[in-house]
Amino acid sequence: MTTIAIIGAGVTGLTCARRLAEAGLRVTVFDKGRGLGGRLATRRVSGLGRSGAQVAAFDHGVQYVTARGADFTSSLERRAALQAAAVWRPRLSQSRVETPDPAPWHVGTPGMSGLAKSWGADLSIALKTRVERIEPDGSGWRLQFDDGSAQGPYDTVVVSTPPSQALDLLPKGAREPFSAIQDVRVAPCWAGLFAFDPQNGLAATAGFDCWRLEEGGSDDVLVWAAHNTSKPGRVGLEAWVVHAGIAWSVAHLEESPEMVAPVLLEGLGALTGYAAPKPAYQAAHRWRYARTIEPLGKPFLSDRAGSFYVGGDWCLGARVECGFDSGAAIAHAILWDAGLADRRAAG
Numbered sequence: 001m002t003t004i005a006i007i008g009a010g011v012t013g014l015t016c017a018r019r020l021a022e023a024g025l026r027v028t029v030f031d032k033g034r035g036l037g038g039r040l041a042t043r044r045v046s047g048l049g050r051s052g053a054q055v056a057a058f059d060h061g062v063q064y065v066t067a068r069g070a071d072f073t074s075s076l077e078r079r080a081a082l083q084a085a086a087v088w089r090p091r092l093s094q095s096r097v098e099t100p101d102p103a104p105w106h107v108g109t110p111g112m113s114g115l116a117k118s119w120g121a122d123l124s125i126a127l128k129t130r131v132e133r134i135e136p137d138g139s140g141w142r143l144q145f146d147d148g149s150a151q152g153p154y155d156t157v158v159v160s161t162p163p164s165q166a167l168d169l170l171p172k173g174a175r176e177p178f179s180a181i182q183d184v185r186v187a188p189c190w191a192g193l194f195a196f197d198p199q200n201g202l203a204a205t206a207g208f209d210c211w212r213l214e215e216g217g218s219d220d221v222l223v224w225a226a227h228n229t230s231k232p233g234r235v236g237l238e239a240w241v242v243h244a245g246i247a248w249s250v251a252h253l254e255e256s257p258e259m260v261a262p263v264l265l266e267g268l269g270a271l272t273g274y275a276a277p278k279p280a281y282q283a284a285h286r287w288r289y290a291r292t293i294e295p296l297g298k299p300f301l302s303d304r305a306g307s308f309y310v311g312g313d314w315c316l317g318a319r320v321e322c323g324f325d326s327g328a329a330i331a332h333a334i335l336w337d338a339g340l341a342d343r344r345a346a347g
């Protein structure tokens with residue numbers, strides 16, 4: 001039976017793995033992270049408050065998900081039926097909000113990573129496993145991990161990491177068509193995570209749950225602020241997530257989270273019109289590869305033999321649905337080659 005290794009347990013890798021596993025192929029997913037989801041992430045913090053008994057949770061990557069295609073729409077509907085997703089209807093700020101995406105805005109439950117957990121249910125996934133190199137091994141591929149161990153050979157490998165990490169994993173001497181990855185541009189993003197005691201919170205005075213500014217429209221530090229606990233199914237202290245704009249994130253990329261968090265908190269205070277009270281928890285998270293600025297323009301790249309694939313949201317755009325579509329297209333191409341699909345994928 002065909003064996004497949006997928007590097008990356010974000011939406012791209014999980015979608016691809018799910019489709020292949022459902023068709024009966026033997027698939028293993030490897031991810032260097034501690035949990036599933038990649039940028040579909042939720043950070044949970046405990047031991048907060050005076051008693052040390054309080055918790056807070058933050059969706060510090062993806063904020064919400066919208067669907068334009070029928071395939072992704074029905075996947076979100078299935079996740080909602082499984083209680084892994086719900087619709088978020090935030091109060092939008094009346095001040096300088098970019099035209100909102102068309103509703104509905106879906107979020108994972110009880111956190112954004114709930115969506116990833118649902119897509120990854122029942123799959124064979126090795127976490128905390130960083131792939132360092134992928135080498136040819138007979139007619140297949142062997143994975144070398146950073147602890148010196150190796151696994152394989154696999155008949156087919158799918159790399160679903162951000163583009164610069166994918167370049168590092170290409171087999172030695174790989175050129176066309178993979179050189180096109182170098183033209184893809186992805187911007188970083190600094191995220192701020194803040195939790196407040198409810199009696200000390202911002203939600204009542206702010207009067208909004210979500211504020212967004214068009215990128216590049218001004219010199220403001222922040223482009224996004226969300227009252228995370230207004231999303232369905234969230235528990236714990238009043239949590240806020242803010243994102244800095246691309247220009248600010250690039251300019252401060254190598255600063256420490258300890259330096260960045262107070263600046264983002266000040267931005268949140270200015271937005272709400274009040275000096276932000278002292279948070280019960282504050283942190284900053286650096287997303288080095290956050291949002292695609294210049295996509296590849298097709299859903300994936302593969303070698304001539306159809307045994308090495310590279311995909312990700314960056315192939316098509318900057319949204320979760322782009323990763324979903326890329327992963328689905330790779331799965332379709334693999335199934336086609338295995339004689340298990342009834343029509344050729346679009347690209």
Ligand SMILES: Cc1cc2nc3c(=O)[nH]c(=O)nc-3n(C[C@H](O)[C@H](O)[C@H](O)COP(=O)(O)OP(=O)(O)OC[C@H]3O[C@@H](n4cnc5c(N)ncnc54)[C@H](O)[C@@H]3O)c2cc1C
Nearest residue numbers: 008010011012031032038039062063064131290313319320
């Ligand atoms: C701050 C922020 C806000 C966003 N907001 C939204 C939003 O509101 N709505 C929306 O639709 N999209 C949003 N996005 C974009 C969205 O996150 C992406 O489009 C989508 O999650 C990409 O999924 P992916 O699977 O392609 O990549 P990722 O989620 O990045 O998954 C790649 C995986 O590869 C793993 N990996 C990398 N290298 C290795 C290695 N060597 N070995 C093993 N594993 C490896 C990583 O750990 C990661 O889990 C946002 C992104 C960020 C960062």
